[in-house]
Amino acid sequence: MGIDRRIFIKTLGVTGVTLVTGTMLGAEVADDEAIEFQGMLYDSTRCVGCRLCEVVCAETHNLPVLKVKLKTGVLRKNSETQRTVINKFATSKGDVSAKKQCMHCNEPACAAACLTQAMHKTKEGPVIWRSEKCMGCRFCMVSCPFDVPKFEYHSANPKIQKCDMCYDRIVSGGIPACAEACGDALIFGSRSLLIAEARRRIAENPKDYVDQIYGEYVAGGTGFLHIGPVPFNELGMNTGLQNSSYPALTKGFLYSVPAVFVLLPSVLLGIHEATKNNQTNDEELE
Amino acid sequence: MKSLNNPVVTIARDNDGKSVLRFLAGELKPKGKWLTPFNIISIPVIILGLVLIVIRFWKGIGSITNLSQDIPWGLWIGFDVVTGVAFAGGAYVITFMVYILKMNRYHSIVRVTVLNGFLAYVFYAGALLLDLGRPWNVINPIIGNSFGTSSVLFLVAWHFLLYMLAELIEFSPAIAEWLGAKRARKILSGMTLAAVIFGITLSTLHQSGLGALFLMAKEKIHPLWYSEFIPLMFLVSSVFAGLSMVIFEGSISHKVFFNQISEKNHKAQKGIISGLSKICAGAMFAYLFLQVLVFIHGKRWEYLDTPMGYWYLTEIAGFVLIPMILFFYSYRRQNILMIRIAAILTMLGVILNRLNVTVIGFRWDAPVHYVPTWMEIVVTLTVIFTEIWIFRWVINRMPVLRESPSWVNKVK
Numbered sequence: 001m002g003i004d005r006r007i008f009i010k011t012l013g014v015t016g017v018t019l020v021t022g023t024m025l026g027a028e029v030a031d032d033e034a035i036e037f038q039g040m041l042y043d044s045t046r047c048v049g050c051r052l053c054e055v056v057c058a059e060t061h062n063l064p065v066l067k068v069k070l071k072t073g074v075l076r077k078n079s080e081t082q083r084t085v086i087n088k089f090a091t092s093k094g095d096v097s098a099k100k101q102c103m104h105c106n107e108p109a110c111a112a113a114c115l116t117q118a119m120h121k122t123k124e125g126p127v128i129w130r131s132e133k134c135m136g137c138r139f140c141m142v143s144c145p146f147d148v149p150k151f152e153y154h155s156a157n158p159k160i161q162k163c164d165m166c167y168d169r170i171v172s173g174g175i176p177a178c179a180e181a182c183g184d185a186l187i188f189g190s191r192s193l194l195i196a197e198a199r200r201r202i203a204e205n206p207k208d209y210v211d212q213i214y215g216e217y218v219a220g221g222t223g224f225l226h227i228g229p230v231p232f233n234e235l236g237m238n239t240g241l242q243n244s245s246y247p248a249l250t251k252g253f254l255y256s257v258p259a260v261f262v263l264l265p266s267v268l269l270g271i272h273e274a275t276k277n278n279q280t281n282d283e284e285l286e
Numbered sequence: 287m288k289s290l291n292n293p294v295v296t297i298a299r300d301n302d303g304k305s306v307l308r309f310l311a312g313e314l315k316p317k318g319k320w321l322t323p324f325n326i327i328s329i330p331v332i333i334l335g336l337v338l339i340v341i342r343f344w345k346g347i348g349s350i351t352n353l354s355q356d357i358p359w360g361l362w363i364g365f366d367v368v369t370g371v372a373f374a375g376g377a378y379v380i381t382f383m384v385y386i387l388k389m390n391r392y393h394s395i396v397r398v399t400v401l402n403g404f405l406a407y408v409f410y411a412g413a414l415l416l417d418l419g420r421p422w423n424v425i426n427p428i429i430g431n432s433f434g435t436s437s438v439l440f441l442v443a444w445h446f447l448l449y450m451l452a453e454l455i456e457f458s459p460a461i462a463e464w465l466g467a468k469r470a471r472k473i474l475s476g477m478t479l480a481a482v483i484f485g486i487t488l489s490t491l492h493q494s495g496l497g498a499l500f501l502m503a504k505e506k507i508h509p510l511w512y513s514e515f516i517p518l519m520f521l522v523s524s525v526f527a528g529l530s531m532v533i534f535e536g537s538i539s540h541k542v543f544f545n546q547i548s549e550k551n552h553k554a555q556k557g558i559i560s561g562l563s564k565i566c567a568g569a570m571f572a573y574l575f576l577q578v579l580v581f582i583h584g585k586r587w588e589y590l591d592t593p594m595g596y597w598y599l600t601e602i603a604g605f606v607l608i609p610m611i612l613f614f615y616s617y618r619r620q621n622i623l624m625i626r627i628a629a630i631l632t633m634l635g636v637i638l639n640r641l642n643v644t645v646i647g648f649r650w651d652a653p654v655h656y657v658p659t660w661m662e663i664v665v666t667l668t669v670i671f672t673e674i675w676i677f678r679w680v681i682n683r684m685p686v687l688r689e690s691p692s693w694v695n696k697v698k
Contacts, residue, residue, distance in 0.1 A: 079355065109502045115440035116426040117433070133432045136419020138358035139439050143502040150355050151419060153348025158419040238505070246502045250438050253498040253517055257441060257491055264487045268386050272479065275388040 037106065037125030037223055038170060040179055040186060041194040042099050043201065044228030044235060045208045047185035049097035051086045053178035058082065060166060060177040075236045076100075080150040083163040084178060091230040098235040099186070102127060102148045102163035103215060104223030105245070110140035110149055112247035118160075119149075125191065125223045126165035134160060145219055145241050165223070191223060198227050220245025306465065317682055328671040335668025338661050339416060347419060350661040356649055361658040362417040364644035366666055368496050369637050370410030371446075372520070375528030377403025377453060378489035379565075385482045392558060394551045397460055397686045398539060399532055401677065404453040409673040411446045416665065438498045445492035452485035463691055464684040471694070494521040500643060508647035510589050510598040513580045516643065522576060525569040527636040529562050533629040543681055546688040560617050563625040566632065567613035574606055594650055601642060605635025 058065045063081050072095055076085045084101035108127045110119040118134035121127050136158055140149045152158035166176040179188040195216060202209040214232045215222040218241050233239045342350050353360050380399045383389045415421045426432040427443050434440045455477050462471035497520030500507060540555060589595050609631040616624035645656060681687055
C-alpha cells in the first residue's frame, strides 16, 4: 500500500480539525513545519531620509511619484497614492527619520475583519489585498489599529491601497523593492533573524538605540520591525496600542455564536411548549 | 391622507387564483389621491436621491460623501444600517411575546411589526450596497470560496440575509391571503413557529453583532462608549429601540390608516401601548444598570468632566433615564400621550447612542471631524421615503392592519 496508516490517520485528523475550525485556526494546524514569517527591519538610526524607498515603491506599484518637500515635524500618512512615506522629526537626538507603512501583523485585524478574505495573511508573511474578493466595505480600515489600508474614494472601481511587501517579488524569489533600493536602513528576512539582528545592534551600540523593538510585541507582533535612537512616540508611532492581538477582541463574541445557535432555539421551543396552555380558545395564532 | 385608504375593503377578496396577472396589474396602480403632503415632499427628494446615487456609482463614493481615510464609515452605516436595524428590533421582540410567551393581546400588531421589520432590513441593509466600494463582489461571502469566517461582518451579513428570509416567511400568510391562495397560506402559516424561533436566534446574534463590529476599533472609539460589552448593550437597547418604534409607528398608522382597523383593535390599542411602555421601561432599566456597571467598572470618572463627558451624560440622563421614568410614570397613569413622547425621546436616544459609537465617538480626537454632506442626508431620506412608500402600498393592499379575509377561518 502506498499510504502509511499513521499518515492516513493524521491526515484524516488534520482534515477534520480544519473542517470544524475552518480558517479561524488555520494557521495553527500545521504544527510540524513551524511557519516562519518573512518581515522587514527598519532602522531609524541608520536611515538618512533620502526617500528612495518612496520612489521605488511608487514605480513598482504604478503609483504617481510625488515630489513633496519633506518638512520636519509634519506627519504625513500613507495614502491611497503612497503605500509608504518617510517622515522627519526633530527629537532630542536631532532630526530622525521614520518610515510609515503596513506593519504586516502576525495576526492582522484587517484580515480578521475581512468577510471575503480579500485581506489575507500569506504563509510567507506579507498581508496582501485581493481585488477579486474585496467588496469595498472598508471594515479593514475601521479595524486596523495602525490605520494602514486606504481606499480610493474617487473611483468607480475603487481599490484598497496598502503595502503588500512586494508579495509578487517575494514568491518569485526576490525581495521588496524598498529593501532592495535602501542603503542599509531597511533589510528583509525572516522575522526571528531580524529580531536577533535588531537585538545585536541595540546591544552593540546602546547609545544609539532605545532598548525596544517596535513590532516585537505590539498588536501581537508584526512583520515590520522598527528600531531607533529615541522613544517611538517621538517618531509619530502609536505607543498606546495593546500588546495582544486585535482579532482576540472579537474571539469571545464569535465563539459564543455556535453556543447561542444551539441553546437559544431549544430554550425558545421549551418556553413555547410550556406556555401552550395559555393559548385559551385562541386558534387564530398562525 | 385618509382618503388613500378608501378602496381597500374589496381587495382581500378571494379571487380563486383566476387571472392572477390581471389582479396584480390592477394592484400595482396607485390607490387614492396623488397630491398628499407626504407625496409632495417625498417625490422630489426621491428623484434627487436617485440622481445622487447615479453620481455615486459613476464618480465614486467620495464624490457625494464626506468620508475620509480616517473615518471610513459615516451616516450610511452609522444611521441607515446600525440605527435602522436597532429600530427593526421590534419584530423579534413582538414575535417572541406573541408566539413564544403567548401574550395574545399583542397579536393584532404582529403583522404590521413584522412587515416594518422586513422592509427595514431590505432597505436599510440594502442601503449598505450604496456604501460598498465594490458592490459587484457582494455575493462573495454568500457563495463561492471567499468565506471570511473569522469576521464579525461575515456573521452579520449572513444573519441579515437569513433573517430577511425568516421575516418573509412570518409575513407570507398575509401575501397569500391577499392573493387568495388558500393552500399556500396553510403551508406558509405552518412554517411560522419555526421562522419565529430561527428569527429570534438570528436577531439576538446580529443585533449584538452590529456592536461587535466595533470591538477591534478599541483605541479609535471614545472610552466612554467603548467596552467589551458593546454587543450586549446593543442587544438590550434593541429591545426598547424596536418597541419604541412599534409605539411610534402604531400611533401614526392608527391615524393614517384609520378606517382599515377594526373597532375591536382600535379599542385594544391603548392596552397594547401601555403594555409596551412597561416592557420598554424594564428593558431600559436593565440597560441603564449595565451602562452604570460598565462605567464604574471601567473607572471612567476622569472622562466625565470633559465635553465628551457632558455629551455622554446628555445621552444617558436625557435620553435613557428620563424616558424610562416617563414610561414608568405614564404606564401607571395610563397616559398614552406621555408614552408616545417617551417613545420619541427613546428613539432619539437610540439614534444618539448608535451615532456616538459609530460616528461621533469614532475618532473623536481626529483633527478633522466627519460631518455628513447634504447629499448623504438626501440619499438617507430617499431610502426612508421609499420604504414608507412600499409600506403604504402593502398596507393598502394586504390584510396587515385589517382583519384577514373570512375564508381564513373557514379553511381551518
